[in-house]
Amino acid sequence: MVDKEIIEAIAELSESELKRLKLLIDNKLNLDINNSKISYRSKDIKCGRESCNSCPHGPYWYAEWTENGKRKTKYLGKILNEIV
Numbered sequence: 363m364v365d366k367e368i369i370e371a372i373a374e375l376s377e378s379e380l381k382r383l384k385l386l387i388d389n390k391l392n393l394d395i396n397n398s399k400i401s402y403r404s405k406d407i408k409c410g411r412e413s414c415n416s417c418p419h420g421p422y423w424y425a426e427w428t429e430n431g432k433r434k435t436k437y438l439g440k441i442l443n444e445i446v
């Protein structure tokens with residue numbers, strides 16, 4: 363991707379989308395330094411409330427990577443479909 367395309371794409375994002383994008387970028391930069399590979403996945407979550415009629419909830423997005431042999435996850439947010 364060239365700079366112009368990135369700038370145009372970012373210009374169309376809302377503030378909340380930008381915050382998530384920043385989180386993704388921060389994660390990616392940190393994790394690249396650690397020589398790790400990060401993957402993103404969505405999960406549907408059951409809240410466990412008996413009165414809930416809309417389970418499962420989501421999708422909620424998580425970043426997953428391995429650091430020093432340990433599997434790590436980080437919650438990113440609810441709507442990432444357009445970014446990832």
Ligand SMILES: [Zn+2]
Nearest residue numbers: 409414416417
């Ligand atoms: Zn529920």
